[in-house]
Amino acid sequence: MDTNVTRVRSQITLEVLREQERPEAVEAELRYDAESPFAIQFLFTVPSHGSVAWSVDREFLTAGMRRQEKAGVVHVSPVGGEITALEIEGSGPRLVCLMSSDRMSDFIESTNRLVPVGSEGDFLDLDAAFEAFIVDEYR
Secondary structure (H helix, E strand, O other): OOOOOOEEEEEEEEEEEEOOOOOEEEEEEEEEEOOOOOEEEEEEEEOOOEEEEEEEEHHHHHHHOOOOEEEOOEEEEEEOOOEEEEEEOOOOOOEEEEEEHHHHHHHHHHHHHHOOOOOHHHHOOHHHHHHHHHHHHOO
16 A cells, blocks of 8 residues: 555545435545545535535544434435435525445545544644644734
């Protein structure tokens, strides 16, 4: 394994369901960066809206693929054995993204090979984060 690899990327097609609208296939890029080891990012490209990025906790997403999980306005749950639903409920319309459980499992496994669960702290540069916070706070 290349020890210089710090990122994992993969393309995925999601079926997006919005209230009162027809389902729409949307391309997304799954992103994982060892420098932000707790988050998986979904970068959606929606022709009518441009690009939108969502970050979801890796362990939350993993757990939600096995059983329903909820954190604030975000829900993740299995739908049968082959589909995982990522649902956002905010002040606006509810949005549901359906994705292949196998594709998500493969992606999560690749992130686990890069940063094993439980070792995320080894990949964080807390001194740099603290310094950036202090600099930003007192500008």
